[in-house]
Amino acid sequence: xxxxxxxxxxxxxxxxxxxxxxxxxxxxxxxxxxxxYLQTQADxxxxxxxxxxxxxxxxxxxxxxxxxxxxxxxxxxxxxxxxYTSEHFTPECKFKESVFENYYVTYSSMLYxxxxxxxAWYLGLNKEGVIMKGNHVKKNKPAAHFIxxxxxxxxxxxPSLHDLTEFSRSGSGTPTxxxxxxxxxxxxxxxxxxxxxxx
Numbered sequence: 001x002x003x004x005x006x007x008x009x010x011x012x013x014x015x016x017x018x019x020x021x022x023x024x025x026x027x028x029x030x031x032x033x034x035x036x037y038l039q040t041q042a043d044x045x046x047x048x049x050x051x052x053x054x055x056x057x058x059x060x061x062x063x064x065x066x067x068x069x070x071x072x073x074x075x076x077x078x079x080x081x082x083x084y085t086s087e088h089f090t091p092e093c094k095f096k097e098s099v100f101e102n103y104y105v106t107y108s109s110m111l112y113x114x115x116x117x118x119x120a121w122y123l124g125l126n127k128e129g130v131i132m133k134g135n136h137v138k139k140n141k142p143a144a145h146f147i148x149x150x151x152x153x154x155x156x157x158x159p160s161l162h163d164l165t166e167f168s169r170s171g172s173g174t175p176t177x178x179x180x181x182x183x184x185x186x187x188x189x190x191x192x193x194x195x196x197x198x199x
Contacts, residue, residue: 026061027069027152033104033145036129040068044085046075048129061148077109081121081135095123104145109134 029052030038036048037057049057058069067074073085076092086093094110108120114135121134124143137144 025154026148026150027154028059028061029057029149029151030059031147031149032125032129033142033147034125034127034129036125038123038125038146040071040073040075040085042071044071044073046083046085046131048125048131050129058151060154075123077112077121077123077134079112081112081133083123083131083134096120098139100145102145103147105148106139106144107146108139 032038032048034048036050037052037054038046038059039049039054039057040046041056051057055070056068059075060067060069068085071085073087074089074093075083075095076086076090077083077095078092091111092109095107096110097105097107099105107123109122112134113120120139122137122139122144123134123146124132124137124141126132126143132143
């Protein structure tokens with residue numbers, strides 16, 4: 001099926017390795033149009049790598065989350081537009097996934113956007129592979145464009161949503177009221193059989 005321009009997909013988030021699988025998700029890599037794979041390092045640092053086989057560049061993409069497979073950390077954006085990793089799933093871990101005519105995918109914060117213009121804040125890697133502030137990334141620029149490269153289907157535990165006040169970051173972003181969200185998880189999951197994938 002051909003996707004229409006700027007067709008919005010289900011949102012995703014980044015979450016830790018689940019103990020009791022409940023959600024079907026995709027283990028994937030995110031390749032930036034700038035030539036890097038998004039990765040979360042062992043110390044929680046978020047950046048890009050040219051190494052296609054780097055295990056820290058593998059994420060779990062769920063209907064409600066994105067989480068790192070190796071680090072078991074959620075990807076999040078605070079109200080200053082800074083990207084960070086979190087052990088806990090909070091509203092800052094929610095991203096909206098959208099695809100454009102060129103089939104590149106963008107991920108924007110579901111919680112924050114520009115106060116005056118209402119412009120979304122995007123996940124982005126610059127041409128040096130450095131993570132950018134969400135409020136400095138424009139959706140029509142290569143820094144914001146990613147290609148998911150699915151590896152397998154897996155099952156994940158649905159995370160508990162923590163109150164943002166427990167893990168808040170200072171900033172001046174304006175919260176949005178959208179309810180549709182996605183997440184990225186840097187962590188593993190239970191691989192599904194071919195029969196399970198078809199259900």
